[in-house]
Amino acid sequence: MAPSQAAHVNLSPAELSFLRATLSQTPPIRLDHTKGPKDFRSMRAEYDVLPSANGSARIALEDGTEALVGVKAEVEKSQWRPTPGGEASIPTVATVATAEVEDTEDDSRGKGQNAWIEMSVEIPGFREDDSLPVFLSSMLTESLLASGELKDRLYINTRFHWKLYIDILLLSPPLSYPLALLSMATHLALLTSRLPALKSEKDEDPLFDDDWDASVPLYPKNKGKASADNQIDKPPVIVLAMAVGNNIIFDPCKEELAVADAVLAIACASSKSSPTGARVVSIRTIDPPSHLTPPGIPDSMNSATGGKVPSSSADALTQRELLANSGVWTPPRGGMKRGLISQVVKMVVENGGVAEEVISALQAIEVG
């Protein structure tokens, strides 16, 4: 379970209890009352902001959280590794021949390596080895590598490959858990990344077209024919969902996160089988900061309000249990119900679900 941000919640028990009460109404009243449970905070996005990067994007939320992502590709010499299913230590004539038999598109399938993508997340106020940036970058890398398509696309030939450096910079302090924002910015940057066109053939030293207009997009666009097996592939995007009671709320803000029962980060990519809908690439639970909040002291146990301080901690616990559903803040315990998880996943991946809307909204930025 990934840890929550180090900056811990500083809300009073009365506020937490109030927020919890609003979010557990049906339908939930969110902090921004104009928004429904599935609504995202509005954001502003642009791409190609960094001239010297292969692809870049900047997304700013309305509350001032802002992320900048740059994608830089470099040609790197591949480390020699034996091909599975053959003792071929040197590329002999035989192996080259078999490679030629294969379809040119399949040439790179399964040859990508995880190390070809390097990601760094920088968050102001955090060291590089602090848990928050480390976990964020590993969750983002994990979702990118899960499908295996991106790393295969970095294959040039047996001796060379592209190395992709993805640098993510959060320009503002992390007001809410920034995973979704960073993932969307990364998605947009990768979607608009371009690599120079390759001019050399086979295992020659790679030679590239120096005309940037001739460069090829990292995620090739679908031209005209949309056959089922030639679906346009897009990088995955992570959405955050949290549960309060039986309510599911997407894209929680900081205050809403502070009263969450459980938080899920769902990485999803567009579905291969159907033109609409999405598939789940990875799921992680995130430890909600609500677990660390101090419980509110009920009036009956508070000496300042005419109550009596319980004599022992066991006594205090029993009294607390009886007051569970009143206006006293009690930090949530336990995890997420299995039914809720499946409900969240369904809401994300269904046709016209959250994932599809996010991916198409990001796509619209690139087109528009």
Next chain:
Amino acid sequence: MAISILPPSLPAPRRHAPSDTSDHDMSDGEISGNEEFSHSTTTESIVTPGETITSDTQWMRGHGTYIPANSSTIISTVAGTLHKTNKLLSVQALRARYQPEIGDLVIGRIVSVQTKKWSVDIAAPMLASLPLSAINLPGGILRRRTAVDELNIRTFFSEGDLLVAEVQSLHQDNTASLHTRSLKYGKLRNGLFTSLTGAGGGILSRRGGVVRSRRQVFTLNTAAGEIDVVLGVNGYIWVSKHVETKGEKDAGITKLEETVSETLYSSQNEDLEPGVLKEITRVSTLIKGMVACGTRVDEDMIVRVYEGAIEMQAEEESLGGVEKGIGAKGIVEAVLARLALDG
């Protein structure tokens, strides 16, 4: 529409604060011929820290400016707009922290608990302090503070608690000392906290922000019941359910303390009906929208925007399809446009 992603936009045109116009009466054109100064003839131009405003010796430096040793150039020390009052040049910062003044009503959040006092965040450059001797203790105003009270300091306020207080005094380093020695002040509950940036009051009238001289605690009548709004001068805002204190009318001066002290330091919310929850959230969202639109935040404006928003929602439900933008800002913009039409 679950998600809206827009392309970046140019910054919205700045609204003039209503009382902004009296400052710059540039009657005699002394500044002609000074190239450096020519760009700032309009008040809308922004100067940045370190930028030379003028090297003309006839000007006096005011707030937000600086004259380096052995020179006569006036340099800006903050990022903001230039103001001229006769021969005085001052720069009003775009954003500034709250500067406490004696008598200000502020909302604060307890940051730490010390032996005999609390440190309170009131959005000022430095934390304010609230001594144990400056609060009402339950059980009578004239009770002595004992060692037991010091030990039980966390039963009154603990870390994270919100309180409304008054600035009692200022120390030499501009740290404020607060007190809650009134029944109006004390711990906050049954509501929602919002904060807005920009300092209220201050040397020059600022755009947005809470106005110091207006009424800061008022009750709003809504369909679901009464709602209290507390506007702290420091930009912290509390919107909560109005709770009738039953002792308010019949209790005499001596009994007043005892009747109120029951719930004075409670951190437990009352039973809040869904309607009240909704209205509290609505008021708080509208205040955020008003900040985003750059309007001033005071009683009059909040009441008008709230009533406009309620009216608009009613129309939307009966007619459908009322034109409004996205989110809180969109609603407030629509309401303001409508108010402007009405005159």
